[in-house]
Amino acid sequence: MTAEIRVADRGGADLELIVSINNAVTPDDPTSLDELRWSDATYPGGTSFIAETDGRPVGVATTGRIYVYPPEFDxxxxxIKVLPEARRQGLGGALLLAVSERAGVADKVALHIPVASDRPESLDFFGHRGFVEYERAKMVGLDLSGRSAPAIDPPDGIAITSLAALPELVDGVYAVALEAYADVPGGEEPIAAGDLAEFRARDVERPGIPADGFMLALDQATGRVVGFASLMFIAGQQKQAWHDMTAVARDWRGRGLAGALKRATITWAIVNGLEELKTGNDVDNAPMRAVNARLGYQPLPDELVLRGPLFSGIMES
Ligand SMILES: CC(C)(COP(=O)(O)OP(=O)(O)OC[C@H]1O[C@@H](n2cnc3c(N)ncnc32)[C@H](O)[C@@H]1OP(=O)(O)O)[C@@H](O)C(=O)NCCC(=O)NCCS
Known part of the structure; x- marks a missing residue:
């Protein structure tokens, strides 16, 4: 058997291959051609590698900037995804070496890698190479089949509308994000909204985020945006979406606004024929987890982000 790792051509020829290997290995965390194209257009500089044995593609690894942190994050x-029949031959290690070298060229000192908690082979692989848990998200899902739309029931003084109805309010959405993102628990560094252009590209206008399902809470006394909740279709799916972000201005917290915004997105999802909504929150995000539990979301396996050193190819015993 001959094994080879090569840089993928993300400009075209290898895009479908990247999607098909990725989705065969982790169908619960799919990607799509649209998502890869969006990623390259919005955050250029990402690199993928293909692992081949005897000329047959059996693995793929991708690395690049962490979208929710500033570019200078370390x-x-x-x-890293290897087809089950090609595992335990050193390909995962070779791909980890390739992405590590790429990250080193960009002056990074570490990698962050998402792993589902129900994949012991992956947890062991990275654990043996110095990776430790950096963040843990409690994932939950809401089955919408047979469910009728809930009453939105906003707190007094609040009107719920959508960004499609009032697109000029995007600046107000950004103002809420600026304070809310800083308060999202997880990791050692708060996530960053970025500047308005980056925020719009990543969290508002990204393909798969429906503007009419992007719910806004307006303070009726002032017209100010005081909260928002958005959805994003799971890559390649028409009937399943993630809750992308739910955010409430600091001075409006603790009054039931997040629950009302989520009920508005659930209603949108039901009216538009979706079958399932999923979301994940940091283990320490007690308020959001309580809102989800009250709305009937059911637990799924945790999603971890592992952080570890760039791999040199040499294992310490
Ligand atoms: C994690 C993953 C990428 C590892 O891929 P892999 O190709 O099996 O990785 P390797 O072969 O390099 O290493 C796996 C084990 O096989 C061992 N191994 C390597 N070559 C071997 C060989 N010729 N014979 C027997 N064992 C071998 C390695 O030593 C390693 O064991 P260790 O961790 O105890 O050292 C793979 O399991 C996977 O795709 N998992 C699902 C996707 C996923 O969760 N990815 C991570 C997040 S994106």
């Missing part, structure tokens, strides 16, 4: 994001 780590790159990476994913």
């Amino acid at each position: 780590a790159y994001w990476a994913t």
Whole structure:
């Protein structure tokens, strides 16, 4: 058997291959051509590698900037996927070496890698290479089949509308994000909204985020945006979406606004024929987890982000 790792052509020829290997290995965390194209257009500089044995593609790894942290953050994001029949031959290690070298060229000192908690082979692999848990998200899902739309029931003084109805309010959405993102628990560094252009590209206008399902809470006394909740279709799916972000201005917290915004997105999802909504929150995000539990979301396996050193190819015993 001959094994080879090569840089993928993300400009075209290898895009479908990247999607098909990724989705065969982790169907619960799919990607799509649209998502890869969006990623390259919005955050250029990402690199993928293909692992081949005897000329047959059996693995893929991708690395690049972590979208929710500033560009100077000290780590790159990476994913490594090897088809089950090609495992335990050193390909995962070779791909980890390739993404590590790429991150090193970009002056990064670490990698962040997402792993589902129900994948012991992956947890062991990275654990043996110095990776430790950096963040843990409690994932939950809401089955919408047969469910009728809930009453939105906003707190007094609040009107719920959508960004599609009032697109000029995007600046107000950004103002809420600026304070809310800083308060999201997880990791050692708060996530960053970025500047308005980056925020719009990543969290508002990204393909898969429906503007009519992007719910806004307006303070009726002032017209100010005081909260929002958005959805994003799971890559390649028409009937399943993530809750992308739910955020409430600090001075409006503790009054039931997040629950009302979520009920508005659930209603949108039901009216538009979706079958399932999923979301994940940091283990320490007690308020959001309580809102989800009250709305009937059911637990799924935890999603971890592991952080570890760039791999040199040499294992310490
Ligand atoms: C994690 C993953 C990428 C590892 O891929 P892999 O190709 O099996 O990785 P390797 O072969 O390099 O290493 C796996 C184990 O096989 C061992 N191994 C390597 N070559 C071997 C060989 N020729 N014979 C027997 N064992 C071998 C390695 O030593 C390693 O064991 P260790 O961790 O105890 O050292 C793979 O399990 C996977 O795709 N998992 C699902 C996707 C996922 O969760 N990815 C991570 C997040 S994106």
